Ligand code: SF4
C-alpha cells in the first residue's frame with residue numbers, strides 16, 4: 001500500500017473555497033447559527049478564517065476566534081443546502097487542522113485528546129478491557145473474539161465496546177455472524193479507536209497513526225473483509241482511511257447491514 005498522504009490543503013479544498021459565493025444560504029439552516037444568531041459561527045465567517053490560514057495570516061488570529069471552528073457540530077446541513085455543492089464539512093475539518101497546528105484549539109480539548117491517545121478510545125477506558133462486553137453480555141463461547149486468521153473482521157468500535165447502551169448491538173452482530181457460519185474474528189484489545197474523534201480535534205497526524213495501526217492489525221489476521229456496526233467507524237474506513245494513508249485499503253469495508261443484504265440477495 002502506498003503510504004504517503006498528500007499535504008493540506010488539497011486541490012478540492014482550494015476549489016471549494018474559491019467556489020463559495022458567500023450567499024449565506026447555508027447559514028439559514030445551520031443549527032449553531034440559528035441557535036446563537038452569532039455571525040461569527042456562520043459558515044461564510046469560517047471560510048474567511050480558513051483563507052486567513054491559507055494566506056499565512058493564521059498568526060494574527062486569536063484563540064477566541066479560532067474557537068469558532070469547534071462550535072460547528074459537523075452535521076453537514078450546510079453541505080446539503082449549498083447550491084454549488086461545496087463540500088463544506090471537508091472545509092470545517094481543514095479549519096480544525098489549521099487551528100490545531102497553530103496551537104489555537106480550545107484548551108479544554110487537550111485533556112480529552114490526551115486520554116484518547118493514551119487509552120486508544122475516547123472514553124478513557126482501560127484498553128485491555130475492549131472485549132469485556134462479551135462477558136457482560138454472558139457470551140460464554142465467544143468463538144471469534146480472540147484474534148485469529150479469518151475472512152471477516154468485526155470492528156467493534158469504542159461506543160459498542162465500552163458503553164452498555166450500545167453493547168447489545170455487538171451481541172446481535174456476533175449472533176448473526178455465527179448464524180451465517182461466517183469465518184470471523186475481532187482485533188481484540190489490539191483494536192484502536194477508528195480515529196474519527198482525532199480528525200474532529202484537528203489532529204490529522206494522530207488519526208493517520210490510528211488508521212495505520214488498525215489496517216496493520218487487520219492484515220495480521222489475513223481478513224479480506226472488515227465489517228462495522230457503527231456509522232462513524234464505517235465513515236472512517238470507507239471515506240477517510242485511504243486519504244489519510246495515501247492509498248487503497250487491502251480489504252473490503254462493509255457495514256453489517258451490507259453483509260446481511262448479500263445473504264438476502266443470495267437467498268432470492
Ligand atoms: S458554502 Fe455554498 S451556500 Fe454557503 S455561502 Fe458558500 S456558496 Fe453559499
Ligand code: SF4
Nearest residue numbers: 030072073075076078
Ligand atoms: S456542519 Fe457546521 S456549519 Fe454546517 S450546518 Fe452543521 S453546524 Fe452549521
